[in-house]
Amino acid sequence: MTDITPLLTPVELGGLRLPNRVVMAPITRARATADGVPTELHAAYYGQRATAGLIITEGTWVGERAIGFPGVPGLHRPEQVVAWRRVTDVVHALGGRIAAQLWHAGPGSPAELSVADLRVVAADFRAAARCAREAGFDGVEVHAVGDFLLPRFLNPRTNRRTDRYAGGRLLLDVVDAVVGEWGGRRVGVRLSPYWSTTEGFVPDESTLDAYDGHVAGLAEYPLAYLHLRGPEAFDPDHTPFRRYRALFTGPLVVNLGFTRAAADDVVACGVADAVSFATHYIANPDLVARFALRHALAVGDPATYYRGGAEGYVDYPEHRPRVLSSSGSAAETTPPARG
Numbered sequence: 045m046t047d048i049t050p051l052l053t054p055v056e057l058g059g060l061r062l063p064n065r066v067v068m069a070p071i072t073r074a075r076a077t078a079d080g081v082p083t084e085l086h087a088a089y090y091g092q093r094a095t096a097g098l099i100i101t102e103g104t105w106v107g108e109r110a111i112g113f114p115g116v117p118g119l120h121r122p123e124q125v126v127a128w129r130r131v132t133d134v135v136h137a138l139g140g141r142i143a144a145q146l147w148h149a150g151p152g153s154p155a156e157l158s159v160a161d162l163r164v165v166a167a168d169f170r171a172a173a174r175c176a177r178e179a180g181f182d183g184v185e186v187h188a189v190g191d192f193l194l195p196r197f198l199n200p201r202t203n204r205r206t207d208r209y210a211g212g213r214l215l216l217d218v219v220d221a222v223v224g225e226w227g228g229r230r231v232g233v234r235l236s237p238y239w240s241t242t243e244g245f246v247p248d249e250s251t252l253d254a255y256d257g258h259v260a261g262l263a264e265y266p267l268a269y270l271h272l273r274g275p276e277a278f279d280p281d282h283t284p285f286r287r288y289r290a291l292f293t294g295p296l297v298v299n300l301g302f303t304r305a306a307a308d309d310v311v312a313c314g315v316a317d318a319v320s321f322a323t324h325y326i327a328n329p330d331l332v333a334r335f336a337l338r339h340a341l342a343v344g345d346p347a348t349y350y351r352g353g354a355e356g357y358v359d360y361p362e363h364r365p366r367v368l369s370s371s372g373s374a375a376e377t378t379p380p381a382r383g
């Protein structure tokens with residue numbers, strides 16, 4: 045009998061072949077330089093997590109106009125490409141796969157932005173997608189969740205336009221631009237009708253209907269995957285994700301609040317192809333090993349999430365397993381002597 049559960053079996057997401065279905069979700073950690081350049085700490089942090097089936101980086105700015113917060117890296121200037129190359133080289137040397145999450149937090153509402161502005165948005169995504177190739181990434185993910193430029197256009201409450209940019213056109217223009225650089229099978233898209241532009245927002249039927257249309261539009265592309273973030277209240281029957289499984293035939297990655305058991309279940313019942321974890325990955329660099337060996341998970345310190353520096357970033361230890369001795373009693377393993 046094997047103890048290897050569905051989450052720990054290989055899967056193909058478009059053109060990406062993963063040895064397991066444990067995905068590291070995008071996690072902003074605010075450790076880049078003031079110029080938005082990743083550092084050696086990024087290489088260590090992502091390298092520690094290289095056993096993930098797929099790492100999705102923290103959101104990275106697609107251009108100067110996209111910048112929203114300090115400490116977040118960019119992927120649009122040559123020195124950023126060089127620094128990211130160091131990160132991807134380390135992850136690849138350790139056997140991992142890594143996709144860059146492309147993010148635009150620029151100002152402006154759907155009512156304010158001109159057609160020319162929106163063409164520039166798609167062009168910035170395209171240029172960053174090209175930079176991601178030069179930096180050695182295995183793919184890219186379009187960030188279209190939260191209170192940012194793309195999701196403002198996806199929600200009918202915030203997008204009242206009646207021109208070309210009514211509905212989901214801006215997202216599809218961005219996907220066209222990115223697919224133009226990569227081909228669709230290396231491009232993922234992250235969506236959520238539940239994580240929105242207004243505090244305490246609960247999507248009404250018109251929002252859910254609009255997202256049905258967006259997902260159906262994306263189903264026309266041979267995407268690597270659709271990455272869905274579910275509602276804050278975890279549903280053990282996975283009902284919110286089933287709605288999109290029926291609309292999108294490509295690979296689905298699901299997120300928010302999953303335990304190992306719930307992740308196994310959502311894969312076993314065929315609703316999702318992989319599951320992404322954010323908070324667990326902050327404190328458990330060896331999350332795949334902990335799942336495989338059924339070891340306890342560590343809990344991260346939220347005070348260090350965005351604080352900068354090595355503390356709370358690259359100093360979460362790997363779990364030291366307890367093994368059974370020949371007498372059958374549990375014993376702590378000792379690390380091999382150095383030197």
Ligand SMILES: Cc1cc2nc3c(=O)[nH]c(=O)nc-3n(C[C@H](O)[C@H](O)[C@H](O)COP(=O)(O)O)c2cc1C
Pocket residue numbers: 069070071072073101102103145187189234273299300301302320321322323324349
């Ligand atoms: C510190 C922190 C930073 C995050 N940064 C991003 C980000 O850059 N891009 C993104 O799409 N989601 C981001 N998220 C959301 C996570 O990817 C994920 O959706 C959320 O934490 C729920 O997953 P979990 O239950 O596994 O933690 C962030 C979450 C946390 C806690």
